[in-house]
Amino acid sequence: MNTSIKKIKAQFTILVVFLFLFVVGMSFIVRDNPYFTGTYITGLAQYFKYRISYARSINETWLASVSHALKPGSIYTFSSSEAEAIPVLVYHGLLDKHDGSKINILVDEFKEQMFALKRAGYETIGMDDLYQFMRGEKKLFDKSFMITFDDGRKDSYYEADPILNALGYKAIMFVISDYSLRGESSYYLSREELRRMEESGRWEIESHTKNGHSEYDISPYGEKGHFFSNKLYIPNEDRLETEEEFTARVEDDLRGVKDDLENEVGVRIIGFAFPFGDFGKDSFNFRDAQEIVRKATDALYPLSFYQTDFRSKFTFNYFEETNSKKENFFIRRIDAGNPEWSADRLMALLESAHPKSLPYHDAFSRDNGWITAWSNFKIKDNGLIIKTGNEETGAAAILDGSFLWRDYVLRARVSSPRENGIYVWARFKDEHNWAGCNFGKNFVHVERAIQGEKRVIKGIRDNIEYPVGDFEVAMKAYGRNVECILNGEVIVRSSFLEEELSNGGIGFKTWDERENNSEVIIKEVHVEEIKSENND
Template identity: 35%
Template sequence: MYIDTSLRKIGVILAIVIILWGAVATTFALKDKRFGSTPFYAAAGLALQESAGRVFYSIEYALRALFAGSRDEVAPGNAAGIPVLTYHRLVFTPDGVNVTVGDFKDQMEALKAAGWQTITLGEFMEFMRGGSALPERSVLITFDDGAKQSFYTSDPILDVLGFNAVNYIIVTPSQTPESTYYLSSAEIKRMLSSGRWEIGSHSYDGHHPSPVDAAGETGNFFADKLWVPAAARIETTAEFRARVAEDLRDSRAALEKTYGVTVDTFAYPFGETGLHVFGNFPAGVGITDEEAARVYELGWLQNERGDYTFNYPDGDAFIAQRIHVEAAWNGADLLDHLEKGMGKALPYTDTLESDRGWRPTWGTVAQESGVLLVRATPQTAGASTFLDGTKHWHDYQYEATLDWKSGYAMLAGNMVNGSTYRLCSFTDGNVRLQEVVGETRRLLGEADVPALRRGNDVRLGIRIEGTSTSCLWNGRAVLSVGGLRRGAGGIGLQTWDTAMGVAALTVKNISVARSADVPAPPRLSTQTAAPPAQGFAPIVEWITTQLQSDPQPVIVPEPEEPPAPPPTPPPEPEGYSSSTIPGTLLEWLSADPEVSETNATTSERTRDRDDRRRNRR
């Protein structure tokens, strides 16, 4: 009897052990499948967070929808441009850097209620190539870094709302065993299997400060030449290019091999791109852009003050813009930002009772009591702004009624961005038409208009039609130049004065109409204009003629087609210098305060922007 009882106990104990062993083995197998090398304690917490978040948010959203009542349906048209949002981690406690889970929930629900719907990377890229239309209020949502708290905190919300997103993965951290910060390969695979997520490249191992000298000073992996300790020197240009190209190629190859998906988009670490960030190697960022374009179809840049908020079709563009969602934004803030950036239709009238998307690029811009105030600060000689949502406009007549007390009043058209546009520049008795590209201003034409004066309720304008551009004053064309490039671009306003803090415009009304819908304005009979622009040489020749003779009023004939560009001039002979230019012309060009002031202030803005980019993660 004793032996029999003992055997029975042993059998029970053995059965319990087998069951427990099976449960533990199953738990670890499930943990490895769902969480990979994530430590067990962290995986348990994430599992609880994910499941509880999904259940509680489903109930919360259903109850809120039940008592919210019906919403007005938004009749969708076709989108002129597409916004792209970018987040990093979502946190439960505000840290001043990342969006909180509560604010993210509020933002996503606000988008849903306002009729916004998410799109995929493929749909976005097809739109950018001009291959297909997308409904208005289409948005792409992205996350950077592949952090656990970008997926586990957001996925329950995206799931309930029917939204999708893209996560940009840094390869090396995702392969680091037992990371509690970054998603493991197993977690990324599970994320992809949901059907709500896509991935892109955020570098192989380039998302960290890198040493640039023997003292340990750090710089940007994709912008600076790094220190080579074994040789006690910084990299050569060839070594820089090879290192960057290797990281870009290896990142795509590793992601595609591990996850079995196509990875053809790249998010620059720290939101930087090759046009704006300068460290110890100014050419480096341009090289990075070249190499990235060889590997990927599209690269993401973080949106800045001088850029349009949305992305517009451009089959040749490699860089696209993303909106960095600020930590302080709630749902209403995000909606306001997006509504201001939405593509605007022509004809367009702005009574300036509310801000409809005027973005400052220099000085101060504010709306008060139904007017738009464009003013210099004590530290600047001028101010400028452009209207978001107008990049797709072409062939239009744009006019502004304003009070103008000093300096120059300037209207910009064909604005590709805040530093590339065509400009009608007005001052007492004179008007100029200029082409602005970055820090370079090229004079296209100039006219003396003795009756033109500063004052109140002055009506200024710019008319762009085909290859012709005209500057308008009180409804009349005072300068017209033909033979210019065709193109699209939005509208802007600028002011400038020789003294700091003086320039100011009070804008009372804006109106824009298609050129085909309004009659061409009459020409001012005393107009003097430059010939069609064919490069810098004809302009120099024309200005020299004006300086050396008594010009007669002329009307510029507009050619049917733009003239062919002049052939590339031969190399300058040895000993050639600017002294060969006629003295009066050289003095006129070098003494132009508008050019020198603009170049100086643009450089200041570029340096400020560079500092912000270096400090931003």
């Protein structure tokens, strides 16, 4: 009993000493720090609150948590393995209560996401880290990731900063310069706040737009559209912009926000985040918008960021050998700031999207990261069911995390209840770049797409009988060679696959000329690396 009492007294004494030193230290901060304000005090109090809260979340005792909070530096260690790809998260506002918006989450929800990431070993990187990684100039630890915020809002900064500080994390803020630098605002961060953020070392300031973050008239009938996607309507002349006027407006905005932030905040700008994630793809009245916007952005920014749905896109951002020749990179972001995203859901996504290794086997007892390319799929009864919906002729799914696979053979046990064709993808990069074996009712083709240009490399049309019931399809891709295999027999092979398709993931597609009449069930998948073939 006496020993227990002595132990408690010793712990209490240690705590009192810590608190005394803390108070003394704070008195010097108050005296010497010209920026010390009520907001600073609040932020510092929150910092210690979150340090203690995180330490408690990893099951430390209360006293150990307090001791941990008072120690400077990181409270986790980096992974020892190297990253093959980087996830980037995007947030907008952090609120005390839900407002019904799809872009704002609660502060506690953000905190739980950050705590979960920290517990799992994730650590943040900055803009230069990402750029150098994408070019192959810098190696990063596995589970490196980036946190970004859009719009330059006060609530996101003041609520997120103490959490980031407590965890040793950093973030990027994409700013609307006309909103932050032109007059006082209770909603958007000011010039002084942006400077203070940059000086903290926890934040980097980058471009979002100068004044292109609203919806604008794109027709004489009151229709609205995004700034970077559409020709705007000029009411006093009752016409749309010309292509030249559209291009000049886009270039002026991209250049203007960069100049504003570099000249008035004193920061170096290398990144641009498209408002609404729209880089011209959602145009209503100008189909060339995307090409013009991408060209104008690449002329000014090494990194451009977007977010969109999960169709035909791998979740992470990958380094490829060809990247070393590139100057600009198009960075995909995960919309983790949606209130529907819990910490568990985010962590499940990161796990399923993480780069996968070979050999790979899937019997579809659970979802290992399949993504819809278009239409719908579901995993049910130990099968991947890919099926068209109303007014659709095709459906497809790809495996997230398979992007870096190079030389391999994919074998799949499948059934085609409606006897539709089945398309097997290998070396799939995105919907515009892939190699595939097209198994039709009376033909088998080796096909490919590069920058959206599709071509049949080689095909066979004689004596092809499309199987019924369960059967096996396979595709072998090694070097520039492709083989299409049906029930163990090589039906067609080619040695003329372009070098641009030297790596890529796997996927399946089904189609039919009639709407809502296509279905394929993938029952089992095996993928093995090819090491013994001559790939020259």
